[in-house]
Amino acid sequence: MILKKSxxxxxxxxxxxxxxxxxxxxxxxxxxFRLPTTxxxxxxxxxxxxxxxxxxxxxxxxxxxxxxxxxCDWPAEAxxxxxxxxxxxxxxxxxxxxxxxxVITLRFEQQKAVADTLNRLGYKVLTLKxxxxxxxxxxxxxxxxxxxxxxxxxxxxxxIRKKTNDLQSKYGLANKxxxxxxxxxxxxxxxxxxxxxxxxxxxxxGENAIGPTIGxxxxxxxxxxxxxxxxxxxxxxxxxxxxxxxxQAAESFWSKFAALPAVxxxxxxxxxxxxxxxxGPRLPEGIEIIAxxxxxxTAMEKHNVALQTR
Amino acid sequence: MAEFLTPKNLVIKIVVCSAVLAVVMCxxxxxxxxRISLENVLAGPGQGPxxxxxxxxxxxxxxxxxxxxxxxxxxxxxxxxxxxxxxxxPLADPYILGISSGAGLGVIIAxxxxxxxxxxxxxxxxxxxxxxxxxxxxxxxxxxxxxGKSQVTSLLLAGVVINAFFSAVIMFLxxxxxxxxxxxxxxxxxxxxxxxxxxxxxVSAVCILAGILGLFSICHRLNVLTFGQxxxxxxxxxxxxxxxxxxxxxxxxxxxxxxxxxxxxxxGLIIPHAVRLVFGPDHRQLLPVSAIIGGAFLVIADTxxxxxxxxxxxxxxxxxxxxxxxxxxxxxxxxxxKVSWLK
Numbered sequence: 046m047i048l049k050k051s052x053x054x055x056x057x058x059x060x061x062x063x064x065x066x067x068x069x070x071x072x073x074x075x076x077x078f079r080l081p082t083t084x085x086x087x088x089x090x091x092x093x094x095x096x097x098x099x100x101x102x103x104x105x106x107x108x109x110x111x112x113x114x115x116x117c118d119w120p121a122e123a124x125x126x127x128x129x130x131x132x133x134x135x136x137x138x139x140x141x142x143x144x145x146x147x148v149i150t151l152r153f154e155q156q157k158a159v160a161d162t163l164n165r166l167g168y169k170v171l172t173l174k175x176x177x178x179x180x181x182x183x184x185x186x187x188x189x190x191x192x193x194x195x196x197x198x199x200x201x202x203x204x205i206r207k208k209t210n211d212l213q214s215k216y217g218l219a220n221k222x223x224x225x226x227x228x229x230x231x232x233x234x235x236x237x238x239x240x241x242x243x244x245x246x247x248x249x250x251g252e253n254a255i256g257p258t259i260g261x262x263x264x265x266x267x268x269x270x271x272x273x274x275x276x277x278x279x280x281x282x283x284x285x286x287x288x289x290x291x292x293q294a295a296e297s298f299w300s301k302f303a304a305l306p307a308v309x310x311x312x313x314x315x316x317x318x319x320x321x322x323x324x325g326p327r328l329p330e331g332i333e334i335i336a337x338x339x340x341x342x343t344a345m346e347k348h349n350v351a352l353q354t355r
Numbered sequence: 356m357a358e359f360l361t362p363k364n365l366v367i368k369i370v371v372c373s374a375v376l377a378v379v380m381c382x383x384x385x386x387x388x389x390r391i392s393l394e395n396v397l398a399g400p401g402q403g404p405x406x407x408x409x410x411x412x413x414x415x416x417x418x419x420x421x422x423x424x425x426x427x428x429x430x431x432x433x434x435x436x437x438x439x440x441x442x443x444x445p446l447a448d449p450y451i452l453g454i455s456s457g458a459g460l461g462v463i464i465a466x467x468x469x470x471x472x473x474x475x476x477x478x479x480x481x482x483x484x485x486x487x488x489x490x491x492x493x494x495x496x497x498x499x500x501x502x503g504k505s506q507v508t509s510l511l512l513a514g515v516v517i518n519a520f521f522s523a524v525i526m527f528l529x530x531x532x533x534x535x536x537x538x539x540x541x542x543x544x545x546x547x548x549x550x551x552x553x554x555x556x557x558v559s560a561v562c563i564l565a566g567i568l569g570l571f572s573i574c575h576r577l578n579v580l581t582f583g584q585x586x587x588x589x590x591x592x593x594x595x596x597x598x599x600x601x602x603x604x605x606x607x608x609x610x611x612x613x614x615x616x617x618x619x620x621x622x623g624l625i626i627p628h629a630v631r632l633v634f635g636p637d638h639r640q641l642l643p644v645s646a647i648i649g650g651a652f653l654v655i656a657d658t659x660x661x662x663x664x665x666x667x668x669x670x671x672x673x674x675x676x677x678x679x680x681x682x683x684x685x686x687x688x689x690x691x692x693k694v695s696w697l698k
Contacts, residue, residue, distance in 0.1 A: 089405075115666070128666050129666055130666045130667050130668065131667045133542070134542070134667060134668045136661075136665070136666040136668060137416045137550060138387050138389045138412045138416050138417070139389060139666045141411050141412050141416065142389040142408050142412065144405040146405065153536070153539060154466065154536075154539035155539055157478075158478075158549045158550070159549075159550075161478075161552065162415065162416065162549075162550040165415065165552065166404055166411050166415045167404040168404045168405075260530060260531040261532075263530075263531075264530065
């Protein structure tokens with residue numbers, strides 16, 4: 046060894062680092078075992094997803110919501126709440142700084158990492174999976190339990206269920222309309238059968254024009270598209286603004302597939318994704334928007350439908 | 356080089372760099388989207404959560420994150436030094452032998468299978484990324500060896516081909532992922548530092564530091580190896596053994612770094628070159644200094660990533676590439692006449 050002496054330095058560094066780490070670890074793990082101090086209903090709630098925020102406000106807990114994600118834009122009051130990062134990358138610091146006594150997150154990797162950190166620090170975190178319509182009702186129930194308002198939760202869940210059932214009996218029994226739900230045009234991506242969009246389509250009396258696929262929102266080719274025989278095309282807008290312009294763009298895009306019944310009969314609708322694609326208390330409104338696109342005769346004229354979808 | 360590397364000289368350089376790293380870590384821990392006061396932090400934890408948020412943010416969020424960034428940066432920079440040396444290729448970085456795609460494949464399999472168990476407080480993503488990286492490295496090494504004596508070229512080729520193949524598999528799997536899973540994987544593939552459990556941090560810190568120490572102990576052999584295989588043999592250094600040890604350790608620390616923070620590009624490529632340009636090519640100095648500078652660089656990059664678009668955050672890989680590229684070009688323009696590559 047040429048540089049034997051230099052061994053002492055890394056060794057000392059390692060020992061020092063070990064001490065720092067050890068101390069830090071001990072401090073952190075001591076905190077882990079601390080029990081939540083409050084048992085009263087939460088007064089300061091943080092929500093990390095738009096649909097969870099909507100549920101909280103629908104449960105009448107809006108007053109107690111202190112911070113929301115940047116993507117939470119409904120109801121209007123939610124916009125004025127403190128922002129704690131995006132839905133995809135919540136900011137742990139900002140969440141802690143808003144001193145929550147309940148944090149509600151969705152169950153996927155990014156939010157789970159945040160939930161773990163908060164749990165470790167002793168915060169109360171409720172993690173929910175809301176990917177199917179049935180899970181929405183479970184989520185409302187669990188939020189009601191966590192926020193100590195079970196009765197209101199049951200009432201809310203009941204009213205959403207009733208409205209949904211009413212819509213189903215109004216539109217769901219008619220002839221199934223073959224529908225293509227487009228999430229992106231270049232490349233063409235559509236909602237497959239294992240999505241909640243598909244559930245909404247079926248409740249609104251539609252049928253997915255594309256059969257079972259491997260992916261949830263698969264990319265499809267022109268051949269498949271021309272063979273699917275879609276009678277209606279519903280396209281979710283990119284953002285809630287400029288829907289008129291997006292409608293025109295969609296019509297000109299689809300004009301090259303004139304063989305499709307939907308294009309031939311000019312039944313292309315661009316809908317606002319914030320209303321139609323959010324698994325929250327506005328679910329019945331979403332279903333109704335879809336139903337009006339699918340069954341304009343049962344609802345009203347196409348022109349009005351287009352206005353209503355905005 | 357102008358001066359001969361003496362132990363004293365080296366120790367002084369390491370101490371100065373470590374001090375810089377310590378200062379950088381402290382400053383970065385005090386910077387964030389929330390304004391916190393040092394006074395409140397020093398007051399210690401309150402009675403319950405929410406009592407002293409400054410302390411919780413500092414100890415529970417920022418310190419683990421700064422430590423993680425420093426560890427990942429040090430590991431990647433060291434692995435870059437080693438791979439550039441043993442492959443004798445200035446374009447080599449820690450990912451050149453397939454670690455990135457192997458770990459990426461592991462992550463996608465973890466996400467796709469929806470496994471939720473955790474192993475020693477490591478999330479499934481961490482565990483699968485580590486397993487994927489290690490298996491890929493083993494495969495590359497094995498195939499590279501099969502091809503015969505001229506190991507370096509066949510190793511590189513095996514690495515590049517396995518990288519391409521696994522990337523294709525990743526593409527296929529991402530096309531069938533659910534949308535929110537896809538987003539998680541994309542963030543991971545761009546390099547994303549988050550807060551980790553202290554025990555995970557602790558274990559990986561020990562592993563990475565041990566790996567760096569191990570590499571440091573064979574640095575003089577790497578110096579000899581850069582003269583060429585035959586010359587190294589003549590000087591009593593077994594090229595095959597040295598290469599195996601260096602490769603194994605570099606792969607090990609890269610796998611840990613990758614499994615903790617995703618694919619952070621650029622650190623492993625530019626930090627070794629930058630240090631070589633400024634301090635010279637002697638590996639006994641290049642390796643420790645690169646480790647420290649790499650750590651400091653990633654700590655700063657992560658601090659920028661978590662504050663610049665506050666309260667949202669950016670993946671740290673974006674910052675390392677945007678900030679590192681021009682910085683490196685400036686260094687290159689300034690120093691390149693003085694040094695020739697990998698002498």
